[in-house]
Each structure stands twice: as structure tokens, then as C-alpha cells.
Amino acid sequence: MRNEQLADHLARSGMSRAELARRIKAKAREYKQPHIAPGVTRIRCWIEGEKPRAPIPDIISDVFSDHFGFRVTTYDLGFGEGSSVDSALVYDTSFTATVKAVAELGRADVDRRKLLAAAPFAAVAGVGPSRDWLMNTLDQEPTSGPRVRLEDVTAVKSMFETFQRMDIFQGGGSGRLVLADYMTQHVYPLLRRTHTEQVRRALCEAAAEQTYLLGWMAYDSGEHGVAQRYLIQALRLAEESKNAALGAHVLAGMADQATLLGDPQEGRRLAQAGRHGLSKAESPACLADLWCLEARALAKLGDKVAASRAVVQSETAFERVRPEQEQAWAEFIDPAYLHGEHAMTFRDLGEPKSSETHALRSIEHAHAQKRARRGAMSQAALAVSHVQRKDVDSAYAAGLRTLTLASQVKSTRAVEAVQDLRRRMQPFGKNRLVADFNERALAVVQAA
Template sequence: MIVGQQPRPLTPHISALHFFGAEVRHWRRLRGLSGRGLGQAVAYSHSLLSQIETATRWPTPELAKALDEHLETGGVLQRLIPAVAQLREQSARLAAASSPEPGEVGLSWAGDTAAAIGTLRQLCGADLSEQPVVDAAWLPQALAEPLGRWMVTHKDPHLPVNTGSRRVGRADLDALWAMSAAFADADHRLGGGHARSTLLSYLDHVLAPMLKGQYTDVIGRELFAAAARLSDLAGFMCFDSGRQGLGQRYFVQALRLAKISGAVGLGAHILTDMAMQAHWLSHATEAIALAEAACHTVRRAGSPSSVARCHAVRARALALANDRTASDRALHHAEQALEKACHDSEPEWIQFFNATQLATESMYASDNLGRRKRVQATAAITAIADQTMQRRHVLAVTTLAAPHLPSPATDTAKSDVDQACQLLAMIIPMVPSMTSARGLDGINNIRRRLTVFRDRPTVHEVEAALLNAMVPTP
């Protein structure tokens, strides 16, 4: 890693290799060691350990043992080695039968409807066969074309006249929307890695033949809207489980499909999802641009809940840029819009956005702005006891726990460690089934900040419980 650069983001739920690297990084930081210092202590090169941490080199059982002993992990890394070894065997088999380099598949804005269908199928194929696009980086410069095309062009005037044998009717559309609701529910509850492979198979084997089938213009427009929603879900699942470049590609194709359908409200929703990803990656400029495009688009959608979500995510992006006044104003617009919403009249894909979700977005904005008291005050209205949306629960709880712990700008004496541990303990039952890299990142952030108090019984207990949940003893 080049000095001065941010560490490569790890995505533990992608694979055992990433999980191993994330745990090495976590325990090294926990013990206050630099990469070079750890290398000297265990007699391995700094370069090798850097590759292990960034999941670009396979660890050996001998290395895992040495790291466990020096970092005093309790055997966490050695317990991961069997899963890493199995993954290495699978990767070797795939490499032997790999397809050509996919290049920039999925990033371009297809010129016509037929090209859009082809691009989506190509992206799904590259994903299914685990070509290098799976590990692609998120590219801020790749947002310019789709954002510009969305804002300046109208919906496609004509759908293709397909000759496929598959006839598509109203019953097919009902099934597509029902499946999109089921996939969204799984994503909300357990995170992006839970049903992603199933969704991918559905896109390739069920949706793609429909897009190449026979349908009227009216049915076709809604068919492409359903395709846009399913592609958007694929993008969000990738984003949440750490596959950022792949997620960006699905989002771009979802936006293209939404343009074909003429579904402006859905397009605004996709832009908002893209803004959330840019925010998560700390790209404030891009997050603001995407959120503002969503706010501009959603005016034509007639959906108060969609308007509220667009402004709420814009508030979070502005908070990341430390624009307090504009962020507060955007939240006010979100509150006004949500007051006009009627749940049963809203599209299925935005019905989750309610007062609780808006309060949670407000909490995230306050956290970005360093408003410690506001974050803590939000606890009463963010429904952290609601276990049905586990990912939101984990993200909210870790955000709420953070202000109870010291940061470089706060006094250790003002910390409420027991309260932070109590909050963290609430989410331990969810950890084994959670497949959200964002959620795990939030948990590990709190774990690192608790190291100052590692000798306290409550800290020791919650750390042991978390480790047991994340890496169960065989």
C-alpha cells in the first residue's frame, strides 16, 4: 500500500479470504501495531502481510498460527484457514476455465433498447462466471455519462419488436413485482449477501428471456420498469456486501432500463441508491450530484415518500461535505414531504420509507456533522428494538453506540462504555446471519474504539461474544 493512501476497503462477506484479511487488520489495529511492526514480530515481510490484509494473497496455516499467537486472538485466524483453503481450491478450478477479460462491461449507457438488454445479460454472465468484473473498483468518473444521459434524454420512443417464443403478459409482470418485493425484503432484513446469488440467477434465467420475448408497448414499458427494479436491487446488494464496482454497473444498467420504461419515480429511487453508495465511499461531491439529480427527477413522480427519501439522502450527502445549513434544509423538505405520504398509495419499492427511516437518516446526517447529542437523542425514535429489518438495526445501533465512546476530539472520562457495550450486545444475535459488509464495518469500528477499555469486564464479554458469533468454534 502506498503511504498516504486509505487502506483498501475489505468486504468480509464476499469470501473467507476477505474475512481473514479483515480480521488480521482488526487485530493488528487492536494491538496498536503497524504493518511493519507486526511483520517484524512474526518474522514475515511487511509486503506479505500487506497482501494478506488486502485479500490479494493466500494465508498459510503457519502464518495464521503465528498471527494468532502474537495478536492473542484466541485462535480466530486458524479457525478460518479451512474455509480459506476450500475457497482457494474453488478459485483454482475457476481460473482454469476462465473467460476473457470483461473490461468495462456494464459501465456504458446503451444506445438503444436492444443494446441495453444485451449489456444486462453480458453483465449477469460476467458476474455468474466470476470474471474480474466482480472485483472491479467503483469509479467516480464513470458516473458522468449515465447521469448526463438520464437528465437530458427522454424515454426511448419505441420498444424493439422481438421474435422470441416467450409471450409476456400481465401475470408475468405481477410475478416479477412479487419477486422484487421478496428480494427487497430479504435484503432489508439480512443484508446484500443473503439472496444475491438467487437474484442473479433469476435475472439471467427468468427476466432475460422475457426481455427478448413478445409483448405490447404497454406491457413492455412495465416489463422494463420491473427489470430496472430488479437490477437496482442487484446493485444495492452488491453495494451492501462490498462489491462496489459491480454494484455501480448494475445501478447504471438499472437507470438505463428505467429510462426505457419511462418510470421517472423509479429512476429517482435508483439515483438515490447510487448517492448512498457514493456517500458510503466518502465521495461527497458525487453523492450530492446524484442526490440532487434524484430530487430534480422525483418532482414528476407524484410520490411523497420518494420525495422524502431523495431529500433525506441529499441531507446526508451534504452533511458529509459539512454543509450544515443545506443539510438541515434538505431534512426539513423531507419531513414536509413525508407528512403528505399515504402508505397504500405509494409504489411498493418505497413503502419501507417511513418516519422511523427518516429519523434514522437524520441520525446519520447528525453523525457526519459531529452532532453527538443529536445522535443520542435519536435513539428513542429509531426503533432500535425492531428486529424485522436487521441490517438497519445493526447500522443504527452501531451509529448510536459511537457517541458513547471517545474519539480524538473527546475526553475519555466522558465516555459511557457500559452503554456502548449494552448497545453492541443487542445486535450479537443477528451477526451469524447478517451478510452486510456495511454492518460488519460498523461493528468493527466500535470494537476498535473499545480497545481503550479492553480491561473492563463488559468490554471483554461483548468482544468474546462477538467473536464467537462471527467465527463459531467448530
């Protein structure tokens, strides 16, 4: 039977069959599937009703999503339900579908399935979730099974602090698979059981917190496709919990990722969506973070005035923070974190003096807390501020401190900070200190 849905999407896209084949081949390389290279004849066969083998339907859906600027699923293309890789990118209005998607994602992560590890970051996937979260239009589907008690939820929430502190002090690569296994074996099954409304919301909140943490750990490990999928599902669970501040916190993570991956305009939009959502909640720490991340995005966009203003807004919001009144997930939003991020904002704006000031404040707090990852990233920002002022000796000293701290954690971001510093030192490559730093840095990168 002819696949009218695929034919219709192809016609509306304006692409020829040859162009679609070319884009599928290119997208397959992103999935680390270079053997997938269909020709025009194969495209014709698919339109005539032949169903391609996995993961080709997921790849085709990504091609059309990139082209149209909104998420096109395998179901939309007449291929039926896609893999957990694809379904985890969908912000589904069905709570049952959300539970299924996040459970499948967790299992795939624990099993380290190759398709999940190779799944690329989908640039357009954040548009729908942030919009739908703000619109707050969700269904409430009944579940069945043994009733979950508040005591069960309390046990889940008690684990969050342990895993969050593991991430803060040891890096995202340290405990993520342990957390993924805990969520898959214990927490996600609870979502399928029956609850009172009070328990259901509390359980969704606890699950959202830890699903976000899984995404953040994947982000810190450089697995951005995996991270994105966890964050989208965390946002959906946060919406189900009716915790607006938690949803805004998830959007902050999505904003950070978008900016890091080269789309600061999307990063800014996601941060703004989070701030709008906070109009229904009170969390000065989350607000400070959202302003901070908007500043990061604005700096990448080259808007010096707006970025500096956003830093001031972040600092103003943080003055109102009372730690005992904040939720557990906000623990990391402190002077070590915020000053470190502000240092990188001014680094990107080419203002080394302001970058140095914030970097030193971050380093002081991170050292007192023994936070090696944050210390490494802020030492790297400090080193860059010296490079920008052509002070190679000071840059070298800060660079060595960066290497020492980066080697103490399992964090791709810390390693990337080392690599970024190496690139920025290249103009001074003939300097003996730079040569020595490069040699030491290479050892740290290779060890990671």
C-alpha cells in the first residue's frame, strides 16, 4: 500500500527524491551509520509502501524535522511508532505515553544501546516542549496496579541529594549509569501504578528531578543527544507535577545546552520561556540561573549591553535567595556557579578584567567547597582572561591549576575547557610555557 504520508511530506518539503536521499545519507553519518546510503530507487520503494529497517525511519524523521523546523515523527511519515530515541524527543500530552517513553529511554541508556549513544542533538526539538509547557494543557489518564504511598515518594526524593552531590563533586560521568539503573528499576515503574492526586504529583516531581539530573549528567559527559531526550521528558514530568519552578529549572538546562551547541538564539528563547513560567512560582535561585544563562546566550550573540544587563539581573535575583526556602535541585546555584558562568559571559564579550573578577570569586568559593569541576572551568576562564591581555605567564599558571582540577573529575565539560584553553594559547605557540602546557594538557585529554 502506497505511503501517502511520506509522499505528502516530500511534496510539501519541495525536495526531490535525489535531495531527500542525499540528506538521509548525511544524517546517517551523524548517527554513525555511514552504510545507510539510499538512492532514488529506494526512496520510490518507500513511497510505494516498503518499510525501511531501523534506524532509517528515525533518520528520515530527523531530516524532515530539520527541514520544516518542527518535530516530524516516524508516525507522521507513515512508518508507525519510532524507537525510544525518537519518542523521547516528543513532549506527549499523554501521561501514559510519557511514562513509556522515559522508561524506554532509561532502559536504552542502562543497556548502552548503540543507536541511543549515536543519536544526534535535534536542534528544533526544544520548540514544542517549551511552548506546550507554558500552555499547560495536559490530560490526566488513570493508571492501575498497587497504590503508591507518600512514603514511597519520600524514599525516592531522599536519593536525589546523594546523586546530585555525586554529580557536583565527581562529575556527570561518575554516577549516571547507577542513577539510570535506579530510575529504570525502581522509580519509573512507580509511575505506572495507582496514586492519589497528592501522591501522583509528588511522584512526578521526584521523577522529574532525577530525570533532569540524568540529562544533566549526560550533558556533562558530552552525550548531547541522550541529554536532550532526558530533559524533554523531565520537562513533561515537571508539568505533570504542577511545579512551575522545576519546569523552569529544566528549561534552564535546555537553554544551557542549546547555547553550548552553537544556537544561542534558541538558548535565549528557552531561558526567557523559563522566566515567564516562573511568574507562577517563587525561586530566586532559578531566576538568577535563567538570567545568567540568558547572559551567556547574549554574549555569544555579541550583544554586550543586553548581556551585561542580564548579569546584573542575575545578581539582583540571587540577592533574594534564602537557601532554606529553595528546592533541593537549586543547591548548585550558588556563588561558585554563578560567578563562574558570569566569567565565561565576559570572556565571550572580550572583557578580560570583568571575566577575571568573576572567575576569582568563583574559584574562591569552589575551592572552599572542594568542587573540582567548577574550579577547573573557572580556572580556565581566568587563564583565558590572561591570554586576552597577552599575559602568558599568568595564563600558564592558571592553566596548570585547570589541568590539576580537571583530572580529578569525570567531566567532558572540564576537558573541553582544557581544549578551549589550548586553542586560545595557539598564537603564543613558540613560547616555552605554552609548549609545556600543551604537552601536559594532551596527557589530561588522552587520559579522559
